[in-house]
Amino acid sequence: MSDQRAEARKKIQLLKNLPTLPGMIEQISRAVDSKRFTVADIGNLISRDQVLSAKVLKLANSAFFGFSRKVGSLTQALMLLGFDVVKGLILTSSVFDMMKDRDQGLWEHSMGVATASSLIAQQVDLPDAEEASLAGLLHDLGKVVLRAQMTEDMQSIVELVEVEGMSIRQAEHEVLGFDHSHIGMWLAESWKLPEELMDPIRWHHQPEGARKAPLLTAVVHLADIMVRGYGHGDGGDPWVPELDRGALRLLNLTPQKLERVVDGICEKLVNSGADMPPH
Ligand SMILES: [Fe+2]
Ligand SMILES: [Fe+2]
Incomplete structure (x- = not known):
């Protein structure tokens, strides 16, 4: 990697307002890996953050996923979309929060x-x-x-x-x-x-x-x-x-x-x- 790139990479990874991976994701990832948690437990973990839960539900209900019935709970969202997608939604909503x-x-x-x-x-x-x-x-x-x-x-x-x-x-x-x-x-x-x-x-x-x-x-x-x-x-x-x-x-x-x-x-x-x- 050229010096210029190495420098830019460092700069980007150190950007002050860059969204860091939300602590929530790390917690949830650990819960999933440990296999001791049920989908409902993970839903409960996410629902502790109300803003985040609202965003996940709004996205799960967007025309993007095309579900015919309303996704009413985080547990349901997790079951319908899978953990990876919900994780992606959380990440994405934090990314897109940066956008006006x-x-x-x-x-x-x-x-x-x-x-x-x-x-x-x-x-x-x-x-x-x-x-x-x-x-x-x-x-x-x-x-x-x-x-x-x-x-x-x-x-x-x-x-x-x-x-x-x-x-x-x-x-x-x-x-x-x-x-x-x-x-x-x-x-x-x-x-x-x-x-x-x-x-x-x-x-x-x-x-x-x-x-x-x-x-x-x-x-x-x-x-x-x-x-x-x-x-x-x-x-x-x-x-x-x-x-x-x-x-x-x-x-x-x-x-x-x-x-x-x-x-x-x-x-x-x-x-x-x-x-x-x-x-
Ligand atoms: Fe591209
Ligand atoms: Fe593109």
Whole structure:
């Protein structure tokens, strides 16, 4: 790693207002690992934090998950969504708390990629669609940090996109010497997220770099491109990122499977208002 990057990484991991992994998550993780706790116990743990519980329930009830009946309790949310997703919701809500209303577009983009990732995961040999959804939700974590914490750099980046017509990643490299995928990974490292989640955060634009979770990374890579292609939300520039052929080969989607994904995206994102923010 170059000196410049090493320095930036340190800076990002030390950012004062960066959300640290909420203490709650650590407590819950320990409870889950110990296997002595029931789902209800974990629900009770979360419900001690009222703001957090309200956010989890609001998200669980958003059109994003598409449950036909209302999710009324945290226990129910945990059972329906699984622990990983609830953990992701807690993390995500703390990330998105950093965002103001002006970042609604990025939120919509992230929710869209989460939905598309889960749809693609169901068509390839990826048993855990929940994990795919979480990876999709968090893939552009670095952009959140850039927008919320590195506003001056972000201004220069936006200028390059708008005036020079650069892609957001090109502009990030021009201004910073690295891009949002590095920033996301550095934050994920300091949060000690599982490596399976780090791969799509770091490699969603260069899926050939993924070592631990190449299939999941390919899923998020394609989901990102499809959501950008449909013009859902705001990824930061008007361009659709380039599709990596190796990732497409790895996914091995038949025309029928691809059609199911496209149908799902049209149904959930294009034709419905499934992009409500959790405010
Ligand atoms: Fe990205
Ligand atoms: Fe993205």
